């Protein structure tokens with residue numbers, strides 16, 4: 008058998024590493040744009056799922072998502088004042104890079120909140136029919152990211168969805184189960200004094216008209232369920248979308 012010198016083996020190994028890393032880098036760079044496009048599309052699909060304009064098991068093409076999204080107007084708001092920032096191009100909003108501040112101590116274990124947040128307004132002609140709010144907070148193992156769709160009365164849930172979490176499949180991961188998400192429409196997230204008031208309980212809640220502020224629990228996943236309650240109550244309160252929703256109600260003349 009032919010013997011290779013040590014130098015040859017080193018040079019061969021180095022050349023092989025270089026060739027492989029070049030191939031991987033080229034592939035990663037050439038796919039980046041497609042990945043970003045798919046991510047934006049996926050986020051739009053999640054917004055549509057929260058509104059229940061599309062159903063969980065419905066297969067929709069990218070073109071259909073874009074068509075349906077033409078009735079959804081995205082705005083960027085200043086969380087502290089609740090004012091819409093008209094100068095901000097909402098299509099360019101990126102949660103990852105937007106400036107953030109430390110959150111006040113909260114049960115949802117949210118560490119940081121953005122100064123500006125994106126809100127989706129679902130239009131029916133000239134009227135705003137629904138608002139879709141991004142929400143996040145701690146479950147048992149992970150930060151869970153989702154969307155909450157509210158009726159234009161800002162109190163009634165139209166739907167909820169989670170698009171990113173690291174909870175256990177079959178336990179906390181059931182936050183993404185359409186059957187559980189179906190328990191949400193019609194629930195009320197604010198009480199009569201406009202204080203956030205929604206709780207995922209242990210066990211079964213009654214129907215929305217009899218038990219408006221409570222939602223069925225997730226069996227074997229009380230900690231994840233508690234995280235869902237805490238995050239919604241946080242995002243609807245003064246440090247979250249509270250000021251925006253209050254302004255919105257005033258503008259709509261519904262208070």
Ligand SMILES: Cc1cc2nc3c(=O)[nH]c(=O)nc-3n(C[C@H](O)[C@H](O)[C@H](O)COP(=O)(O)O)c2cc1C
Nearest residue numbers: 147174175178179180225226227228229230231232
């Ligand atoms: C492997 C493993 C994974 C678990 N995953 C979750 C989870 O994702 N979410 C959760 O709340 N509880 C999870 N639990 C259960 C929690 O440790 C805890 O027992 C539970 O939240 C209490 O809820 P229960 O009173 O409904 O049983 C997990 C437990 C084990 C052993």
